[in-house]
Amino acid sequence: MVSVAPVTFGQLSVLRSTEFTGPRGESSPDLTLAFPLPDGMDLEQINGIWSEILRLNESLRTVYDRRPAEPLQIVQPVPDVKLGFVELPDDSSDAALEAAAEIAQEPFRIDVEHPCRAVIGTHKGMPRFLISVLHHMAVDHAACVLLEDQFNALAAGNELTPGPQPVQLALEQRSDLDQRQATIDYWGDAWDEFVEDDRIPGDTSRRLRADMYTKAGMEAANQIAARLNISVQSVILGAAALSLFRLKGRESITFGLISSNRFDRRWEKIVSSMNQLTPLTVSAAQGMRLEDFLRGTYLSSLDVYAYGCYDVDALRTALEGRGHQDPDPMNFNCFYNFLGDAGEAPSDGDPLLSTVVWRNAVRQEGPRFHLRVATGEGMHVVAAASHEYLPAELLAAFPPALEAALVHMASGTSGSIDEVDLTPRRPIPGPPAF
Numbered sequence: 531m532v533s534v535a536p537v538t539f540g541q542l543s544v545l546r547s548t549e550f551t552g553p554r555g556e557s558s559p560d561l562t563l564a565f566p567l568p569d570g571m572d573l574e575q576i577n578g579i580w581s582e583i584l585r586l587n588e589s590l591r592t593v594y595d596r597r598p599a600e601p602l603q604i605v606q607p608v609p610d611v612k613l614g615f616v617e618l619p620d621d622s623s624d625a626a627l628e629a630a631a632e633i634a635q636e637p638f639r640i641d642v643e644h645p646c647r648a649v650i651g652t653h654k655g656m657p658r659f660l661i662s663v664l665h666h667m668a669v670d671h672a673a674c675v676l677l678e679d680q681f682n683a684l685a686a687g688n689e690l691t692p693g694p695q696p697v698q699l700a701l702e703q704r705s706d707l708d709q710r711q712a713t714i715d716y717w718g719d720a721w722d723e724f725v726e727d728d729r730i731p732g733d734t735s736r737r738l739r740a741d742m743y744t745k746a747g748m749e750a751a752n753q754i755a756a757r758l759n760i761s762v763q764s765v766i767l768g769a770a771a772l773s774l775f776r777l778k779g780r781e782s783i784t785f786g787l788i789s790s791n792r793f794d795r796r797w798e799k800i801v802s803s804m805n806q807l808t809p810l811t812v813s814a815a816q817g818m819r820l821e822d823f824l825r826g827t828y829l830s831s832l833d834v835y836a837y838g839c840y841d842v843d844a845l846r847t848a849l850e851g852r853g854h855q856d857p858d859p860m861n862f863n864c865f866y867n868f869l870g871d872a873g874e875a876p877s878d879g880d881p882l883l884s885t886v887v888w889r890n891a892v893r894q895e896g897p898r899f900h901l902r903v904a905t906g907e908g909m910h911v912v913a914a915a916s917h918e919y920l921p922a923e924l925l926a927a928f929p930p931a932l933e934a935a936l937v938h939m940a941s942g943t944s945g946s947i948d949e950v951d952l953t954p955r956r957p958i959p960g961p962p963a964f
Contacts, residue, residue: 533605535697536704537594540791540804543842543860544666545594545601547807547896550860560634561674564626564651565660565681573613573650576660579684580648581611586680587801588695589668590646600843605697606644616661618653626651626659634663666803671869672790673801696802703839713840714848720834721854723811728784728864729856733898735917737891738962741910742929743875743882746955748909750940757942758821763868764828766903766932769939770866771812771827773931774899776952777924782813786862786897787831789838808838809862820944863898863919872904882910886929888962922961930954 537545567576584590588605595602616633618625629651638645645665650657660681669677683690704710751769755762767785774783789808792798810830814823842859849857876882891914893900898919902912911929920928931952938944938951 531607533588533697534602535605536700537601537603538696538700538802538804539703539839539841540670540802540806541594541603541667541696541700542601543806544803545596546842547860550858560638560666561664561669561671562627562630562634563662563664563674563677564623564630565662565678565685566623567650567657567660568685571657571685573657576650576657577611577613579681580613580660581608582684582690583677583680584608584611586690586692587677588692588697589673589802590664591644592668592696593642593644594640594667596641603696603700605695609644613660614649615652616649617655618651618658621653621658623659625653626661630661630663633661638665640665640667668803669801670790670803670805671867671872672792672804675872676799676801694797694800696800699797699800699802703841710841710844713837714845716837717840717845717859718848718852720809721849721852721857723784724809724862725782725784725811727780729861730863730898731861733863733916733918737894737914737916738922738925739889739891739912739914740925740929741882741887741889741912742885742933742956743880743908743910744929744933745875745883745908747911747933747936748905748907750936751905751909753940754824754936758824758828760825760828761831762905763870764831765824765936765939766868766909767812767831767866768824768827769932769935770901772814772823772935772947772950773928773952774864775814777920777928777931781815782811783864784809784811784862786865787834787838788865788867789835791839793835806838806840806842807859807862807865808834810834814947816948818947820939820947820950823947824939863896865897865900867900867902869902869904871906872910875907885957886926886959888926888959888964890964926958926960927954930956930958 585608592603592605616629645668648662651659651661751762751765754765771783787808787810788805791804812827845859846857881887898916900914904910913928915925934952934955935950944950
């Protein structure tokens with residue numbers, strides 16, 4: 531049976547984002563997963579698990595019609611499943627994810643094909659991983675975690691029932707007219723507060739990525755959050771803002787916060803793309819009390835997250851009607867994505883623990899600066915930036931500055947933001963060789 535409905539607000543944001551970044555955005559990399567297979571699991575079981583995952587999650591078998599003014603999601607029946615194979619050079623997760631990255635090089639045509647691909651990763655002919663590539667229309671980071679939970683439950687022999695689906699969410703979002711209007715009114719009033727320098731499109735300079743893992747920074751962020759009764763997420767945002775203020779000589783930055791929009795428990799477990807851009811201007815005048823700055827950042831972020839779920843097309847139309855010079859809700863280029871607890875700590879001796887590690891920035895389009903932070907035992911900081919926004923020497927300095935800011939703020943010795951010491955606690959590498 532085929533179901534047809536408007537897209538959700540999150541799906542619409544993904545569509546408009548890819549259109550905003552142009553052809554390079556349309557072919558940008560997708561999300562990849564590699565689930566280790568239990569020893570002895572045969573092909574029939576593996577195919578059955580993937581078929582069950584498709585049954586449970588309509589977003590994985592949906593195509594999208596972008597031709598109407600209001601794009602449509604078209605949910606299709608569960609297809610027959612007979613997964614192909616890819617031979618891996620070894621049986622490591624890294625090898626499986628590298629194979630997934632290769633598969634992801636072929637762009638999805640989401641108007642005619644399902645937004646996911648899956649294969650069985652083998653080593654010496656034996657099944658080792660269920661490998662999948664998923665389009666951003668189908669999943670976000672939180673949805674990937676849910677898929678992993680589903681796989682583990684099914685592999686253990688448990689039975690699962692379908693949860694809430696994107697079609698249900700889309701219909702509810704469009705039926706709540708009061709909330710839709712309140713959200714548009716909120717952003718219409720806030721639009722003039724954004725920093726023009728953080729809304730400059732067309733930056734095609736090369737992107738680089740600098741990674742760091744810090745246990746000291748994580749411990750410090752937890753201490754500050756507990757002391758001030760604010761969120762760890764906002765503490766890290768405040769430290770990131772102070773670091774960028776110093777590196778760029780600024781007192782105000784408009785961040786595009788990535789709102790998960792999973793605050794309503796009814797939709798917390800939905801496998802779909804829920805993320806939307808939620809702009810927030812963080813400012814700090816010279817001599818401002820550090821505690822006031824951190825509390826203000828926390829309260830302001832709560833405010834914007836409350837309005838983080840919106841119809842991007844309706845907002846653009848409303849902003850145009852108000853006469854705003856730049857009404858495009860996609861045009862922000864300093865992103866902050868707090869991933870929460872995710873991933874494992876690096877092994878002893880990993881350079882991430884002691885220095886900053888250069889990586890190739892897979893995405894060469896989109897925001898000029900993109901900070902992603904995963905927490906847990908330690909904090910994994912991933913900072914990508916264009917050369918125009920942060921040249922290599924400044925990008926390399928950013929993660930250590932963030933770490934130093936957190937540790938110094940936790941010490942309680944800074945009364946004002948000017949007193950926060952950003953002296954790095956680890957060596958800063960030179961420009962990458964690649």
